[in-house]
Amino acid sequence: MQAASASSLDAARFPDVLAAALRIWEQQRVDDGVFSMALPLQGVDPLEQLPLLEATHPFRFLWDGAPGLCLAASGRCHHLDLAGPKRFELAQRFSDATLARLIDASPHAPAQARSRVLLAFSFFSHPNEQQRQAQLPAETTPAVQAVLPRWQLSRHGRQGWLRIHGLAHQSGDVRDLVETLWAMHQRLQAPTASANPQHWQGPIGAVTTNVPWQQCYAPALEQGIELVNRGDLHKLVLAVRQSIALRDTLNPLPLLSRLRHEQAGSCRFLWQRSAADAFFGASPERLLSLRGGQLRSDALAGTAGQGDSGEALLQSDKDRREHELVVQAITEHLQQQGLSPRRPRRPQLARHGHLVHLHTPITAAASGHQPLTLAGALHPTPAVAGLPRREAMTWLRSLEPFERGGYAAPVGWIDSAGDAELRVAIRCGHARGHRLDLTAGAGLVRGSLAEKELQEVALKLAVLADQLDLRSGGRQRTQTPVH
Numbered sequence: 001m002q003a004a005s006a007s008s009l010d011a012a013r014f015p016d017v018l019a020a021a022l023r024i025w026e027q028q029r030v031d032d033g034v035f036s037m038a039l040p041l042q043g044v045d046p047l048e049q050l051p052l053l054e055a056t057h058p059f060r061f062l063w064d065g066a067p068g069l070c071l072a073a074s075g076r077c078h079h080l081d082l083a084g085p086k087r088f089e090l091a092q093r094f095s096d097a098t099l100a101r102l103i104d105a106s107p108h109a110p111a112q113a114r115s116r117v118l119l120a121f122s123f124f125s126h127p128n129e130q131q132r133q134a135q136l137p138a139e140t141t142p143a144v145q146a147v148l149p150r151w152q153l154s155r156h157g158r159q160g161w162l163r164i165h166g167l168a169h170q171s172g173d174v175r176d177l178v179e180t181l182w183a184m185h186q187r188l189q190a191p192t193a194s195a196n197p198q199h200w201q202g203p204i205g206a207v208t209t210n211v212p213w214q215q216c217y218a219p220a221l222e223q224g225i226e227l228v229n230r231g232d233l234h235k236l237v238l239a240v241r242q243s244i245a246l247r248d249t250l251n252p253l254p255l256l257s258r259l260r261h262e263q264a265g266s267c268r269f270l271w272q273r274s275a276a277d278a279f280f281g282a283s284p285e286r287l288l289s290l291r292g293g294q295l296r297s298d299a300l301a302g303t304a305g306q307g308d309s310g311e312a313l314l315q316s317d318k319d320r321r322e323h324e325l326v327v328q329a330i331t332e333h334l335q336q337q338g339l340s341p342r343r344p345r346r347p348q349l350a351r352h353g354h355l356v357h358l359h360t361p362i363t364a365a366a367s368g369h370q371p372l373t374l375a376g377a378l379h380p381t382p383a384v385a386g387l388p389r390r391e392a393m394t395w396l397r398s399l400e401p402f403e404r405g406g407y408a409a410p411v412g413w414i415d416s417a418g419d420a421e422l423r424v425a426i427r428c429g430h431a432r433g434h435r436l437d438l439t440a441g442a443g444l445v446r447g448s449l450a451e452k453e454l455q456e457v458a459l460k461l462a463v464l465a466d467q468l469d470l471r472s473g474g475r476q477r478t479q480t481p482v483h
Contacts, residue, residue, distance in 0.1 A: 119412055234445065236395060238399060
């Protein structure tokens with residue numbers, strides 16, 4: 001079916017849409033094929049409309065790069081959960097095989113409307129056995145989750161698209177899918193008040209305690225600084241977790257809506273396995289994007305807080321050394337994959353809300369390279385782990401008294417044309433039932449001072465914690481350390 005404007009799609013055109021879908025399905029039908037079709041929509045906001053994308057499975061996803069690509073998805077048509085050192089390779093195979101099976105009845109839809117496999121990795125390929133035994137099964141994050149969603153609602157600029165995926169063994173299945181798509185299209189054209197973020201949720205109540213997160217973090221921080229000062233490690237990114245007890249189950253969408261304005265330079269994301277399990281945040285760091293064979297990765301290290309122009313970062317020997325370690329590591333990993341990366345000679349300043357970072361974009365021609373193979377080579381960067389990588393990862397297992405889960409791991413998508421984008425899941429929270437875990441880290445290098453690192457972690461935790469304060473009308477925060 002040729003791309004059409006949303007205004008031209010009305011009930012009188014449904015027979016033509018169905019006929020076109022059946023014709024394409026008959027031409028391309030294969031055993032175990034997945035039928036897919038997209039219809040254009042005007043004036044939709046995927047973030048606001050996500051609650052209206054009903055699906056039999058509770059999975060929900062949001063990728064909010066507005067004013068760039070904004071993508072909401074719900075339900076699972078196909079999915080993969082697994083662990084192990086080959087998770088990037090197996091996720092690439094799953095994505096390739098799944099997208100190759102598609103029978104797309106909207107072949108002329110633009111890039112923003114392409115079918116996408118959604119991806120969320122954990123930081124480590126295997127959970128720490130001791131920490132895993134202390135967790136409930138529902139709290140264990142799979143090493144990789146890959147989902148072809150039932151529903152996909154995208155917008156770039158003013159144009160939106162609604163897409164459905166579903167199994168089709170016979171023409172009756174295609175008819176049902178097209179009818180379901182058409183009905184949802186009509187529903188989104190006349191959204192109800194439930195899609196208004198002002199009506200989503202009342203204030204969030206948090207239960208406070210008298211135990212500050214600094215008390216849990218300080219001993220590990222002292223040991224981490226000792227490791228880098230005596231030369232055992234060049235860099236170590238030590239994280240801390242702040243747990244907040246909530247009176248009600250958290251709906252992350254209003255918080256993400258506010259982060260659209262508070263963290264405009266970041267990409268807001270949501271990976272929601274169920275109503276009681278939501279991983280979300282506003283990531284300023286691109287692990288990689290691949291568009292038409294052109295790759296980009298961001299080196300982001302060095303942080304200044306509110307009221308700081310960031311000029312001191314450019315003059316700071318400690319911050320420049322920390323940043324250059326990240327740039328060199330990303331460049332070397334890409335070279336090992338046969339690429340010829342390019343980078344500016346000096347870092348830039350990038351502002352994300354109240355925080356300012358040193359930022360170096362790294363680009364390369366990557367035609368013929370699989371995005372998840374490159375992602376596996378890059379993860380984890382020294383910006384979230386340390387150097388040397390293997391030794392730093394071992395120390396993180398020892399010093400951090402919690403399982404990182406999805407924190408600082410890749411989250412994103414790969415589409416039917418092979419384009420992809422993965423962000424590093426920082427500035428994030430994980431809500432499970434009535435508990436919300438916020439995680440943040442600071443990069444330790446020779447010359448790091450504990451007081452300054454504590455200040456940096458507090459600034460990063462506040463990106464999400466301050467949004468909770470806005471909802472509760474006060475500064476009620478839990479400071480419970482996680483053991």
